[in-house]
Amino acid sequence: xxxxxxxxxxxxxxxxxxxxxxxxxxxxxxxxxxxxxxxxxxxxxxxxxxxxxxxxxxxxxxxxxxxxxxxxxxxxxxxxxxxxxxxxxxxxxxxxxxxxxxxxxxxxxxxxxxxxxxxxxxxxxxxxxxxxxxxxxxxxxxxxxxxxxxxxxxxxxxxxxxxxxxxxxxxxxxxxxxxxxxxxxxxxxxxxxxxxxxxxxxxxxxxxxxxxxxxxxxxxxxxxxxxxxxxxxxxxxxxxxxxxxxxxxxxxxxxxxxxxxxxxxxxxxxxxxxxxxxxxxxxxxxxxxxxxxxxxxxxxxxxxxxxxxxxxxxxxxxxxxxxxxxxxxxxxxxxxxxxxxxxxxxxxxxxxxxxxxxxxxxxxxxxxxxxxxxxxxxxxxxxxxxxxxxxxxxxxxxxxxxxxxxxxxxxxxxxxxxxxxxxxxxxxxxxxxxxxxxxxxxxxxxxxxxxxxxxxxxxxxxxxxxxxxxxxxxxxxxxxxxxxxxxxxxxxxxxxxxxxxxxxxxxxxxxxxxxxxxxxxxxxxxxxxxxxxxxxxxxxxxxxxxxxxxxxxxxxxxxxxxxxxxxxxxxxxxxxxxxxxxxxxxxxxxxxxxxxxxxxxxxxxxxxxxxxxxxxxxxxxxxxxxxxxxxxxxxxxxxxxxxxxxxxxxxxxxxxxxxxxxxxxxxxxxxxxxxxxxxxxxxxxxxxxxxxxxxxxxxxxxxxxxxxxxxxxxxxxxxxxxxxxxxxxxxxxxxxxxxxxxxxxxxxxxxxxxxxxxxxxxxxxxxxxxxxxxxxxxxxxxxxxxxxxxxxxxxxxxxxxxxxxxxxxxxxxxxxxxxxxxxxxxxxxxxxxxxxxxxxxxxxxxxxxxxxxxxxxxxxxxxxxxxxxxxxxxxxxxxxxxxxxxxxxxxxxxxxxxxxxxxxxxxxxxxxxxxxxxxxx
Numbered sequence: 001x002x003x004x005x006x007x008x009x010x011x012x013x014x015x016x017x018x019x020x021x022x023x024x025x026x027x028x029x030x031x032x033x034x035x036x037x038x039x040x041x042x043x044x045x046x047x048x049x050x051x052x053x054x055x056x057x058x059x060x061x062x063x064x065x066x067x068x069x070x071x072x073x074x075x076x077x078x079x080x081x082x083x084x085x086x087x088x089x090x091x092x093x094x095x096x097x098x099x100x101x102x103x104x105x106x107x108x109x110x111x112x113x114x115x116x117x118x119x120x121x122x123x124x125x126x127x128x129x130x131x132x133x134x135x136x137x138x139x140x141x142x143x144x145x146x147x148x149x150x151x152x153x154x155x156x157x158x159x160x161x162x163x164x165x166x167x168x169x170x171x172x173x174x175x176x177x178x179x180x181x182x183x184x185x186x187x188x189x190x191x192x193x194x195x196x197x198x199x200x201x202x203x204x205x206x207x208x209x210x211x212x213x214x215x216x217x218x219x220x221x222x223x224x225x226x227x228x229x230x231x232x233x234x235x236x237x238x239x240x241x242x243x244x245x246x247x248x249x250x251x252x253x254x255x256x257x258x259x260x261x262x263x264x265x266x267x268x269x270x271x272x273x274x275x276x277x278x279x280x281x282x283x284x285x286x287x288x289x290x291x292x293x294x295x296x297x298x299x300x301x302x303x304x305x306x307x308x309x310x311x312x313x314x315x316x317x318x319x320x321x322x323x324x325x326x327x328x329x330x331x332x333x334x335x336x337x338x339x340x341x342x343x344x345x346x347x348x349x350x351x352x353x354x355x356x357x358x359x360x361x362x363x364x365x366x367x368x369x370x371x372x373x374x375x376x377x378x379x380x381x382x383x384x385x386x387x388x389x390x391x392x393x394x395x396x397x398x399x400x401x402x403x404x405x406x407x408x409x410x411x412x413x414x415x416x417x418x419x420x421x422x423x424x425x426x427x428x429x430x431x432x433x434x435x436x437x438x439x440x441x442x443x444x445x446x447x448x449x450x451x452x453x454x455x456x457x458x459x460x461x462x463x464x465x466x467x468x469x470x471x472x473x474x475x476x477x478x479x480x481x482x483x484x485x486x487x488x489x490x491x492x493x494x495x496x497x498x499x500x501x502x503x504x505x506x507x508x509x510x511x512x513x514x515x516x517x518x519x520x521x522x523x524x525x526x527x528x529x530x531x532x533x534x535x536x537x538x539x540x541x542x543x544x545x546x547x548x549x550x551x552x553x554x555x556x557x558x559x560x561x562x563x564x565x566x567x568x569x570x571x572x573x574x575x576x577x578x579x580x581x582x583x584x585x586x587x588x589x590x591x592x593x594x595x596x597x598x599x600x601x602x603x604x605x606x607x608x609x610x611x612x613x614x615x616x617x618x619x620x621x622x623x624x625x626x627x628x629x630x631x632x633x634x635x636x637x638x639x640x641x642x643x644x645x646x647x648x649x650x651x652x653x654x655x656x657x658x659x660x661x662x663x664x665x666x667x668x669x670x671x672x673x674x675x676x677x678x679x680x681x682x683x684x685x686x687x688x689x690x691x692x693x694x695x696x697x698x699x700x701x702x703x704x705x706x707x708x709x710x711x712x713x714x715x716x717x718x719x720x721x722x723x724x725x726x727x728x729x730x731x732x733x734x735x736x737x738x739x740x741x742x743x744x745x746x747x748x749x750x751x752x753x754x755x756x757x758x759x760x761x762x763x764x765x766x767x768x769x770x771x772x773x774x775x776x777x778x779x780x781x782x783x784x785x786x787x788x789x790x791x792x793x794x795x796x797x798x799x800x801x802x803x804x805x806x807x808x809x810x811x812x813x814x815x816x817x818x819x820x821x822x823x824x825x826x827x828x829x830x831x832x833x834x835x836x837x838x839x840x841x842x843x844x845x846x847x848x849x850x851x852x853x854x855x856x857x858x859x860x861x862x863x864x865x866x867x868x869x870x871x872x873x874x875x876x877x878x879x880x881x882x883x884x885x886x887x888x889x890x891x892x893x894x895x896x897x898x899x900x901x902x903x904x905x906x907x908x909x910x911x912x913x914x915x916x917x918x919x920x921x
Contacts, residue, residue, distance in 0.1 A: 759872030
């Protein structure tokens with residue numbers, strides 16, 4: 001982005017600025033899942049589209065760029081601001097299509113290679129603060145056939161968005177292929193508008209009726225899950241795999257007909273069948289799973305790409321050995337009641353019920369169910385056909401996900417399962433049980449659930465656990481016992497026992513586990529000893545009276561020494577207690593107080609961790625709170641972290657290379673592509689002393705003092721020179737003062753490079769005529785965007801103070817000529833961080849600099865009679881200066897042409913600038 005002097009920007013020069021919106025409830029959940037599992041791909045949506053016919057990759061790339069320009073959510077990034085996640089829409093974003101040609105691969109192995117590529121692409125993670133959150137890879141498999149791998153993060157996408165994007169992609173690509181200008185109906189709103197509306201709506205109403213229903217419906221509900229084959233890792237893994245079977249068309253038709261006869265939806269029928277199968281496989285009667293509902297209740301939302309999902313919890317009882325028909329009606333009522341009370345967002349429901357937190361499990365539900373109607377129809381667009389291919393698993397959010405997908409040839413039963421928990425054989429047994437239940441409904445809906453030919457499944461390690469449990473129950477010191485599998489420290493599974501002591505036990509309970517372990521060790525019937533024993537006053541029970549094994553507490557961590565004596569709280573403990581009191585709005589907090597029992601929830605956890613990081617200088621992730629939820633445990637975790645006041649201030653963009661390190665000042669997003677393109681010859685770092693999303697306090701610090709902070713950070717990267725410094729606009733000016741201070745301390749600065757770097761008082765020194773020329777030039781450029789359709793006239797007017805003062809825009813809203821007053825994009829409303837730097841810059845008077853400088857000038861830099869070719873630096877830059885005109889522009893990220901020139905000239909500056917520079921003084 002070109003940052004102009006304040007006088008220009010506040011007069012008549014609009015400077016594009018990202019738009020910031022709150023996150024919707026769906027996005028907040030996605031954001032929190034991503035924060036809880038950093039680097040995970042469980043929220044990736046991995047699609048495969050097949051194109052056959054006449055088309056060209058450049059046209060496909062242009063079509064995708066068109067769609068990213070059209071849908072703001074596809075050029076949005078996410079970060080935390082004031083303790084809450086927000087979304088920021090970039091004014092523009094360059095999209096690059098990746099391409100792989102497999103036509104040289106032998107045809108016999110070509111399809112397998114394409115699938116292998118698709119699996120790797122599906123499992124590549126996104127970073128939510130680095131848009132776009134969509135990737136597309138074109139795999140050419142024939143002369144007129146390609147596969148498009150479309151991967152999107154769920155924070156920006158849902159099932160309906162798949163069909164919307166595919167259809168618009170087909171229309172736009174066909175138009176461009178034919179040499180026409182694509183024309184699509186104007187969108188009535190953008191996703192950010194919806195998120196703002198939802199926040200206002202939620203803040204103006206309560207959910208009393210919904211809350212009463214869900215409290216009643218989920219009272220005493222168990223955490224229903226299928227016992228895993230493999231030990232559950234303490235840190236959740238998310239490797240997933242999908243198995244499926246196509247239902248014959250006649251069978252699909254029979255399902256539709258049966259659902260109509262029974263006056264239930266197809267969703268209700270298939271949900272009932274899945275629950276019947278799970279009941280028979282597990283033997284459980286209280287079945288609780290989740291599903292998703294697309295909350296697009298208004299016509300204006302039908303054509304918007306974005307995530308509009310809300311999770312619902314479905315609980316049905318399989319007790320009483322009902323007939324299949326009666327169980328179907330019970331399950332269908334469950335679905336209908338949940339739909340009536342669907343308005344409460346899932347994150348609100350979790351806060352309302354406040355279930356026990358476990359970082360290895362999703363809250364409330366471990367199993368999901370969904371019915372996906374045909375989202376992409378096979379269709380011909382101009383000279384090519386577009387059709388969908390089955391998707392691949394990018395990772396499993398749920399332990400088990402049953403879903404039914406409609407294809408042109410019929411319905412497809414599918415099960416995605418977590419391969420870190422379940423063997424393929426178990427998943428196949430579960431899928432077969434679902435199919436057997438569907439068969440049972442069609443063959444004889446009056447027979448009981450118990451008549452379904454589905455075998456009860458036992459966990460793979462149950463024999464060892466059962467043997468230990470049987471021996472414990474024979475011990476006179478034990479009244480009740482439950483043994484389940486847990487992981488040893490080395491990850492191998494082992495039984496772990498929970499016992500309720502007999503009423504007549506006289507010995508101290510803390511010594512009982514040692515006594516019982518001795519008894520077990522001497523019992524010849526046991527081949528395996530338990531890893532440990534915990535004493536409980538009572539075993540958790542389900543509503544039916546069975547032992548609720550998933551609700552058993554995790555084994556305690558191994559004790560390596562005697563418990564520490566309580567002493568006065570440390571400074572860190574006192575600080576964290578104060579933060580908890582502020583965030584939770586409570587006063588009494590003991591060392592054993594649990595953050596979540598005190599009313600904490602996911603969003604408050606984020607706010608708390610942010611405050612701990614700011615106050616204590618230790619980077620704390622949210623997952624650590626789930627693992628250490630009590631004050632004492634959390635304090636121990638924070639104390640174990642290394643204090644680093646530079647957390648987040650130094651970003652290693654590219655660590656490799658023996659060359660002089662390139663230090664980029666602020667603006668990391670802009671440098672990302674540049675750093676990758678420069679290659680591995682030079683280490684590449686970005687330094688930033690301030691949080692770009694938090695308005696700094698007005699402290700009156702000078703530009704020299706601000707630059708000194710950067711010098712300290714740079715010395716943490718490398719204590720001594722040489723250095724190469726790089727920055728855009730005002731950030732390049734920081735680099736200028738940093739270079740001065742480094743040289744004054746005796747360090748070498750090989751090159752100082754900045755882009756569109758104006759001397760601080762250059763604009764003030766221009767003649768009135770040239771100031772007017774600059775203003776007029778920017779007005780013309782803005783009007784050109786209006787005439788090209790890239791900006792509305794209202795958006796154009798919104799950047800000028802006069803339009804706001806005389807009320808033109810408000811009058812246009814009243815007359816319904818426009819929907820709303822567009823936000824200003826000039827620097828009057830720029831973020832406080834940038835204004836902080838610019839205000840300090842305005843008082844800065846640079847001293848002469850004798851070092852080597854490269855000044856990159858974009859096409860928007862003023863040129864001609866009366867303009868300084870180095871933007872006011874003549875007389876101040878006393879060393880050698882290389883001026884390079886760059887085609888394209890700098891608007892947050894680099895345009896293709898600008899990037900190519902920067903790479904070429906940086907290589908020049910890094911290798912032999914001293915022999916190629918030209919003086920301009």
